[in-house]
Amino acid sequence: MSDNFDLASHYPWLPSSLIKYYSNLPDDPKEFISEIFSSTISEEISERTFEIFKAAFNNLENVVYYKLDKLNVYMYLLIKILLIVLNDKLLTNRVANLYSKINYYDLLEENDYNIYHICNEELNLNVQYLPEGEVYGNKSYENNQQQVITNFKIFFIDYLNLVANLRDEYRKLINNPLSNGFVFLKKKTLIRLLQEYVRNKIKEVEIKEITKKDDLLNIKGFRELLEKISAAWKNRKDEIEYYEFDGTEDASFYPPCIQEIRSKAKEGQNLIHTERLLILWFLLALNVPIEDIVKFFSTMPDFDQEKTTYQVNFAKRKGYKVYLCETLKSLDLCRANKDKEKICTEGYYSKTQEAQRKISSPLQYVHVRQHRNRRESKNKSNINN
Amino acid sequence: MSDIDYLKRLFQDYYRKKTNQIPPIDSLNQREFGFIPWDDIIIMNRHISFVNYEAFKNYLSKFSPRHIYSSGALYNNPDHTDMNKKGYLGCDFLIDIDVDHFYTPCKKDHDLWYCKKCGKNGIGMAPNKCPKCENSQFKSLSWICEKCLSLAKNEIFKLIEDFLLPDFKINKEELKVVFSGHRGYHLKIENEKIRNLSGAERREIVDYLTGENISYEILGLNDLNSNLYFLEDNYGWTKKIINKIKKNIHDYPNDVLKDILSDFGLNREIIEYILNDKNNFLKNLWKIKGLGEKTWVNFLKNITKNLGAKIDVPVSIDIHRLIRYPGSLHGSTGFRVQELSLSELETFKPLNEINQEIDPIVFAEKKDVKIKIEILENKVPSIKIKGKTYGPYNKGTIEIIPLHVAVFLLCKGVAKTRSFIDD
């Protein structure tokens, strides 16, 4: 637990931390980097940073060698710069996941006041502290009643901002206690939302774009660290390399809603529940082999090979049907209008029915594309003859 | 003079003489405007903007378009034709409640549909597929009616009193309500913070307002083994659902209740049990023979649907929507898009309003003007305006009617004018 004055060094992503330690940070990170790597901390910071990256490659939840000291603050900036130079989305997401998780565990140790302070004073969130606690309902176990009580509530708009990328069922506004403009939540849940904030923060490029990458690479210590990370990442990446559907199915025939999920997965972004179901049922319907579907999910931050294999097999046995476009529209997963995809927006001409028909499901989209493709290649071969 | 020219002249007259009744909206110069002119082909001219309120009013008196819209969004360059270059600054939260989008029992008395392919017709809301030829395109005649409009008004009050005020604590002053001029109401929330919400964040609010995507599992409502009365104090939707069940059970006499419960998917045996144990059944669901989780969840879904507000979802999510401008005339009825304060709304009667200030039937002012019209459609339902019923009519009917009724029928495109000299 840290007292109020330490917060800034413990949590380098806090706005006041940056002011305190970097008030004279030059626009070009070169100066900062060369200072670090010519100082006595050079070795230690390199080692600790590499630990973080290594753990991130392996999707670990925590790092043993992590200390809340001043060096931690420098390390935060160094990590951000490294991520910008490496420019690999999958890697960035993994580091962001890990880093935010480490911070989550540390925040759990903070007292109520510090959490309140971080939310309101630092992050400008409208969080209210209820010293006496407020009962916002009951839980019912068999025939026993237990009050649910909390010291925290958060303004619904701030809540929506924080959960924007989470969007799992538990975070949905409708499934939460909302009253008088505030969502009541447990301290732990609030901290979980702060974790989201950290995750996004590390991905954010606030340091002025690094235009002279070469300048940085001329700094010996930095270059060495960068090369070490790159090499280790390359090895690891080959193992988890995202599965490209290069078998019988051509992924370029997939509709926009599916493409969107594929590119998210490719970048190691978390998928919400409905996105996972959609892609799972879709790939199953196209008879993509189970192992390949499991590989698809391997980029997820919470990937667990055994669990996923079980779930995919289970879904296959059950034989679920792919979502219809109509459902996807109501779930806000349809991309037809955003991507202005013609087959999606205008439909296709059905010869048998002599009418323009709308497509009803992502599968049908694939069929229309395949059909067109066959027709085109047939036409081509006609010309050749 | 053609009927279209005639209508246009009437509209123009309104826009010239009543400009003071067209209120300026907040940040008018940053809004995008859209107009549908009096042409045969209906195309909206979008991406129009005005430097100020005066310029907008001048435009109206000069061109007097048939339909007038403005954006919920604010832009740096509202007239840029490329959406990405408009410089989006934020968008008011828009809510559209329109009986077109939900079931009302009286539609079978006044709405008609025709299959575009085989010509089959029917009453009420158009089906998804034509029962005769399976085609899915219809021409429909959706009529305006007091009962429908009062149901739409209930939905607005439900929205405000059950959701926006108690749960979201929206400031009453930030709520702008208008009668749409046709079959519903629009509500706009003008709040700085809400303006910045993304589409996905708006979706979360919409789900909350409609009850869509609720999880009974997370809320603990699907657990037949536990005492659900314990959950009645839980903030948010849980409380709404438990209270609704309790209220229904206590408010309705048994014979009505039987019908309601069976409409909600419960069978006779289950209903019997509930009626015999009115004050206790929610803690003893597991005792009810034949009540499985599936049936119970289905019942909860019906309760949820009943509690949720019936809003037109895409309107609230799409940040680039245009919405009818308050004070303008609706080109399919000739009625004014009428701004209303919440207290005015309570007693407001769109088709028979006595307070002239907020009377949407603006052409009723000219009481003595009568018009001779001829009906063009096979069947035209009746309409009750200003306490008097006109119609139903059949094709070819010729009648002399007051100006405001004639404007309505002409705007609807179901009649044409006949000059007196004709006969």
Ligand code: SF4
């Ligand atoms: S129209 Fe259907 S297939 Fe196309 S993007 Fe939307 S949901 Fe996907």
Ligand SMILES: [Zn+2]
């Ligand atoms: Zn038909």
Ligand SMILES: [Zn+2]
């Ligand atoms: Zn009606």
